[in-house]
Amino acid sequence: xxxxxxxxxxxxxxxxxxxxxxxxxxxxxxxxxxxxxxxxxxxxxxxxxxxxxxxxxxxxxxxxxxxxxxxxxxxxxxxxxxxxxxxxxxxxxxxxxxxxxxxxxxxxxxxxxxxxxxxxxxxxxxxxxxxxxxxxxxxxxxxxxxxxxxxxxxxxxxxxxxxxxxxxxxxxxxxxxxxxxxxxxxxxxxxxxxxxxxxxxxxxxxxxxxxxxxxxxxxxxxxxxxxxxxxxxxxxxxxxxxxxxxxxxxxxxxxxxxxxxxxxxxxxxxxxxxxxxxxxxxxxxxxxxxxxxxxxxxxxxxxxxxxxxxxxxxxxxxxxxxxxxxxxxxxxxxxxxxxxxxxxxxxxxxxxxxxxxxxxxxxxxxxxxxxxxxxxxxxxxxxxxxxxxxxxxxxxxxxxxxxxxxxxxxxxxxxxxxxxxxxxxxxxxxxxxxxxxxxxxxxx
Amino acid sequence: xxxxxxxxxxxxxxxxxxxxxxxxxxxxxxxxxxxxxxxxxxxxxxxxxxxxxxxxxxxxxxxxxxxxxxxxxxxxxxxxxxxxxxxxxxxxxxxxxxxxxxxxxxxxxxxxxxxxxxxxxxxxxxxxxxxxxxxxxxxxxxxxxxxxxxxxxxxxxxxxxxxxxxxxxxxxxxxxxxxxxxxxxxxxxxxxxxxxxxxxxxxxxxxxxxxxxxxxxxxxxxxxxxxxxxxxxxxxxxxxxxxxxxxxxxxxxxxxxxxxxxxxxxxxxxxxxxxxxxxxxxxxxxxxxxxxxxxxxxxxxxxxxxxxxxxxxxxxxxxxxxxxxxxxxxxxxxxxxxxxxxxxxxxxxxxxxxxxxxxxxxxxxxxxxxxxxxxxxxxxxxxxxxxxxxxxxxxxxxxxxxxxxxxxxxxxxxxxxxxxxxxxxxxxxxxxxx
Numbered sequence: 016x017x018x019x020x021x022x023x024x025x026x027x028x029x030x031x032x033x034x035x036x037x038x039x040x041x042x043x044x045x046x047x048x049x050x051x052x053x054x055x056x057x058x059x060x061x062x063x064x065x066x067x068x069x070x071x072x073x074x075x076x077x078x079x080x081x082x083x084x085x086x087x088x089x090x091x092x093x094x095x096x097x098x099x100x101x102x103x104x105x106x107x108x109x110x111x112x113x114x115x116x117x118x119x120x121x122x123x124x125x126x127x128x129x130x131x132x133x134x135x136x137x138x139x140x141x142x143x144x145x146x147x148x149x150x151x152x153x154x155x156x157x158x159x160x161x162x163x164x165x166x167x168x169x170x171x172x173x174x175x176x177x178x179x180x181x182x183x184x185x186x187x188x189x190x191x192x193x194x195x196x197x198x199x200x201x202x203x204x205x206x207x208x209x210x211x212x213x214x215x216x217x218x219x220x221x222x223x224x225x226x227x228x229x230x231x232x233x234x235x236x237x238x239x240x241x242x243x244x245x246x247x248x249x250x251x252x253x254x255x256x257x258x259x260x261x262x263x264x265x266x267x268x269x270x271x272x273x274x275x276x277x278x279x280x281x282x283x284x285x286x287x288x289x290x291x292x293x294x295x296x297x298x299x300x301x302x303x304x305x306x307x308x309x310x311x312x313x314x315x316x317x318x319x320x321x322x323x324x325x326x327x328x329x330x331x332x333x334x335x336x337x338x339x340x341x342x343x344x345x346x347x348x349x350x351x352x353x354x355x356x357x358x359x360x361x362x363x364x365x366x367x368x369x370x371x372x373x374x375x376x377x378x379x380x381x382x383x384x385x386x387x388x389x390x391x392x393x394x395x396x397x398x399x400x401x402x403x404x405x406x407x408x409x410x411x412x413x414x415x416x417x418x419x420x421x422x423x424x425x426x427x428x429x430x431x432x433x434x435x436x437x438x439x440x441x442x443x444x445x446x447x448x449x450x451x452x453x454x455x456x457x458x459x
Numbered sequence: 460x461x462x463x464x465x466x467x468x469x470x471x472x473x474x475x476x477x478x479x480x481x482x483x484x485x486x487x488x489x490x491x492x493x494x495x496x497x498x499x500x501x502x503x504x505x506x507x508x509x510x511x512x513x514x515x516x517x518x519x520x521x522x523x524x525x526x527x528x529x530x531x532x533x534x535x536x537x538x539x540x541x542x543x544x545x546x547x548x549x550x551x552x553x554x555x556x557x558x559x560x561x562x563x564x565x566x567x568x569x570x571x572x573x574x575x576x577x578x579x580x581x582x583x584x585x586x587x588x589x590x591x592x593x594x595x596x597x598x599x600x601x602x603x604x605x606x607x608x609x610x611x612x613x614x615x616x617x618x619x620x621x622x623x624x625x626x627x628x629x630x631x632x633x634x635x636x637x638x639x640x641x642x643x644x645x646x647x648x649x650x651x652x653x654x655x656x657x658x659x660x661x662x663x664x665x666x667x668x669x670x671x672x673x674x675x676x677x678x679x680x681x682x683x684x685x686x687x688x689x690x691x692x693x694x695x696x697x698x699x700x701x702x703x704x705x706x707x708x709x710x711x712x713x714x715x716x717x718x719x720x721x722x723x724x725x726x727x728x729x730x731x732x733x734x735x736x737x738x739x740x741x742x743x744x745x746x747x748x749x750x751x752x753x754x755x756x757x758x759x760x761x762x763x764x765x766x767x768x769x770x771x772x773x774x775x776x777x778x779x780x781x782x783x784x785x786x787x788x789x790x791x792x793x794x795x796x797x798x799x800x801x802x803x804x805x806x807x808x809x810x811x812x813x814x815x816x817x818x819x820x821x822x823x824x825x826x827x828x829x830x831x832x833x834x835x836x837x838x839x840x841x842x843x844x845x846x847x848x849x850x851x852x853x854x855x856x857x858x859x860x861x862x863x864x865x866x867x868x869x870x871x872x873x874x875x876x877x878x879x880x881x882x883x884x885x886x887x888x889x890x891x892x893x
Contacts, residue, residue: 052529053528056527056528056529057527059809059811059850060811061808061809061810061811062809062810062811062813062814062826063810063826063830064810065808065830120807120808120809121807123807123808124807124850124851
């Protein structure tokens with residue numbers, strides 16, 4: 016028997032298990048072959064296509080769609096994966112509405128872009144369903160490269176290096192590879208354990224040794240890695256979380272959104288996962304939306320996203336905002352937390368309205384209080400545990416060119432490195448490009 | 460509302476849309492449905508001589524070519540003439556004609572190429588009360604191997620001979636259906652009229668193999684591992700049919716003779732095009748086979764609206780009006796100079812015009828900052844390829860240059876007068892301009 020939306024406190028099983036399973040089904044279900052054919056037929060095969068330019072991994076989108084049109088989704092997948100080895104995940108999680116699909120000429124023409132993301136999924140699913148790995152390794156080079164962190168950047172870098180004939184060791188702090196793909200993205204974007212399946216499939220290239228449970232500082236040092244390898248690639252992500260700096264932040268019921276999302280992603284039984292009746296999420300990025308929407312899908316009665324700037328400034332795309340609204344999440348703009356209320360556990364949050372003057376957020380003095388028995392902080396992540404001696408820039412590892420750090424023989428990419436949007440697809444591009452640069456350095 | 464009533468060979472029909480002799484007109488049930496849907500006339504599927512009817516294959520009879528979104532553009536068939544007993548067809552024709560006296564009902568015929576065979580069947584057809592006959596000299600598969608269909612249509616002497624027999628033994632209009640599987644359509648048309656045919660209808664289907672099964676390595680449609688050529692029809696053949704209709708319409712030997720046009724008519728526009736090109740009416744098959752009989756309703760409303768917009772009160776007002784504008788290449792005005800113009804507001808920046816022009820034509824389109832595509836008049840020869848590949852209708856147009864202006868491509872002043880190849884200085888056979 017489900018506890019219902021109105022049960023007070025943070026409780027599990029607010030909804031029947033079947034409803035929860037339904038709520039967490041694929042956000043963009045896979046195309047059936049007919050749907051893919053209809054969608055692919057809409058592509059105009061543009062010259063120097065804008066979609067291709069907008070893709071951080073430069074996938075030849077008109078080419079792969081044409082391959083789908085011509086009846087070869089597997090060939091389309093090879094076109095995709097040659098540029099982006101995590102093309103399957105990117106098909107699911109890329110904010111296509113602000114990348115390839117935003118600039119599709121059919122968006123200009125009809126307000127309806129070719130559904131590039133779903134076509135990419137159709138192609139990559141078709142190839143992966145065959146259980147084969149489409150790439151083979153070059154002749155061994157005898158060079159050894161260490162990759163720290165098995166997230167999108169690390170996996171992408173490792174795969175490309177292995178393909179080029181290098182031997183790669185990947186150290187991963189957690190028990191599973193995948194990084195944010197595995198631990199940090201809304202479950203409805205990566206159903207059926209896709210992140211883990213994709214990592215397994217990627218590793219089939221061979222030449223990659225994955226060592227889980229090994230983190231920098233935990234018996235692993237940059238100097239040690241450098242001594243044992245010809246190059247090192249750092250893709251350690253952002254392990255820290257920003258604090259609210261509001262009173263009551265330590266009350267039970269206050270939690271980092273990334274922790275909640277991770278627990279949810281790793282849960283065997285979502286019905287057993289507790290969630291509050293009144294949930295407030297502080298923040299305005301994808302993490303905030305993922306935490307808020309998933310809270311609602313678990314059965315929270317009221318879920319509010321409180322963002323301190325205006326809608327236009329919100330890092331989460333309009334598509335994500337609309338997704339949240341369609342699932343019943345209330346979006347509040349120009350409000351910031353000033354105090355978290357509660358005695359023994361959070362009961363509410365006091366917010367202050369804001370204005371933005373010359374780019375700076377200022378309180379107006381007017382306040383309101385929202386009931387909350389669970390509050391998620393999603394106000395950004397920070398670099399945590401960067402190795403000593405590596406220069407930083409803006410709180411991230413400083414890189415130039417294709418991910419070169421200040422230390423010779425050490426490259427970095429993904430969220431931990433400076434520059435680029437913190438997107439899976441950007442991380443994949445950075446890992447791939449660093450691999451090419453490492454390869455050039457090792458073989459010159 | 461314009462009056463769509465059409466009189467063709469004295470046969471009246473409420474509109475110029477007839478169903479062609481084909482599977483949709485093989486039996487009473489279909490034809491009644493067609494008339495109920497609004498078709499102006501029907502050419503009943505071809506009858507053969509009395510006796511055991513032909514047999515069809517028991518596997519696939521059709522193959523197809525598709526455009527985007529699996530829109531059927533071309534259809535090929537290997538079906539033969541009716542495989543039902545002659546008497547059954549004749550009885551059904553009689554009943555249907557009685558019940559639909561206001562619709563045209565033509566009977567298609569194909570019997571062996573001897574006088575006795577025609578003499579035998581024609582009185583039976585006459586007795587049905589049908590409005591006329593159409594001689595199937597076009598079917599390119601199966602029947603041709605037996606000395607009928609296109610085997611007759613490819614020999615003008617046979618066409619004339621059989622047409623004469625029909626005119627001798629049958630009192631009502633005789634239409635001769637022509638095969639396009641010949642080099643010059645004018646010869647069979649002249650033969651038909653020399654034999655006193657009342658009209659020609661064209662085109663029958665075109666010899667074709669639509670596709671090959673790459674697993675079986677056999678043509679499609681495939682019957683137990685083998686395939687054969689069939690007859691091609693549908694929107695893809697319309698340009699071929701239009702040209703053949705125009706050739707007959709402007710041939711001095713046949714100009715002004717009645718033509719019933721067939722070949723890819725899908726909407727009112729196709730019908731209007733054939734009719735201004737000299738056809739007194741049109742026959743339709745593939746559109747009906749693709750979408751059902753209801754398609755005629757758009758043809759009716761569309762043609763009617765167009766006639767109203769143009770001020771045509773009757774179909775006779777526009778039939779053949781485009782024929783004088785069909786000429787030979789050598790008479791085209793070489794002083795006419797146009798340039799492509801891209802409407803920047805309509806442009807969606809796909810760049811297909813650029814790819815087409817840059818890769819395959821005259822490098823006359825610039826791709827500028829921000830994907831702005833502009834025509835370089837100094838290179839543009841007005842070939843129209845950019846217009847043809849642009850996905851947005853009317854985004855690119857061909858704008859004529861005013862006389863007196865200088866064509867930046869040639870540096871020459873655009874002349875106001877008319878001048879063609881026959882007088883051009885580059886023509887070794889040029890005649891001195893008067």
